Amino acid sequence: MEKNIVIKEDSIEIAVAVNATIAEFESKYSKEYFQERINGKDSLILVAYADNQPVGYMVSYKKHDDSSFYCWMTGVNPVFRRLGILNKLMRRLTEWAKQHGYKKITIKTRNSRREMLSYLVKSGFNFTEVQPQILIEDNRILLEKMVA
Numbered sequence: 001m002e003k004n005i006v007i008k009e010d011s012i013e014i015a016v017a018v019n020a021t022i023a024e025f026e027s028k029y030s031k032e033y034f035q036e037r038i039n040g041k042d043s044l045i046l047v048a049y050a051d052n053q054p055v056g057y058m059v060s061y062k063k064h065d066d067s068s069f070y071c072w073m074t075g076v077n078p079v080f081r082r083l084g085i086l087n088k089l090m091r092r093l094t095e096w097a098k099q100h101g102y103k104k105i106t107i108k109t110r111n112s113r114r115e116m117l118s119y120l121v122k123s124g125f126n127f128t129e130v131q132p133q134i135l136i137e138d139n140r141i142l143l144e145k146m147v148a
């Protein structure tokens with residue numbers, strides 16, 4: 001059945017609750033962990049609701065002292081995937097970043113996150129760096145996309 005998907009700016013608590021449903025994330029991060037990351041920084045917490053249930057999240061913040069905005073963590077509850085939720089979260093982040101004077105979105109993922117890599121390539125992100133790890137699947141992949 002078709003779901004009504006709504007993206008909202010929301011609280012850390014809700015983002016943390018959705019994070020706990022992401023099967024692929026080994027660590028289920030605490031509220032304190034999220035807070036520490038964004039404390040004192042320009043930040044945006046987005047939550048996706050499907051028929052009023054929180055099922056996706058995206059946490060971004062100003063990481064570098066330049067015109068970039070960093071998309072730090074995102075995920076969608078496995079039951080609600082392939083409904084365009086990541087696409088909607090990223091579209092909202094992009095609009096927000098533009099309105100707040102940022103010129104590009106940056107993101108770090110890894111070789112093992114194939115769905116995310118597919119999405120990033122398809123939606124126009126460019127690769128900027130690979131940071132090798134002991135296991136090649138864990139190599140960090142840095143990407144960016146101009147928004148203005």
Ligand SMILES: CC(C)(COP(=O)(O)OP(=O)(O)OC[C@H]1O[C@@H](n2cnc3c(N)ncnc32)[C@H](O)[C@@H]1OP(=O)(O)O)[C@@H](O)C(=O)NCCC(=O)NCCS
Pocket residue numbers: 022024025074075076077080081082083084085086087088108109110113114115116118119122
């Ligand atoms: C990556 C993730 C957020 C995608 O969420 P989603 O809401 O299902 O994504 P969308 O429905 O918006 O899909 C957007 C595009 O991503 C790509 N994509 C998503 N899932 C895919 C899959 N299983 N296989 C191939 N491509 C996929 C496709 O290009 C898709 O567009 P399409 O449906 O028109 O083909 C979700 O799979 C997830 O939470 N994964 C685990 C956590 C994770 O990897 N987070 C990112 C860490 S950096």
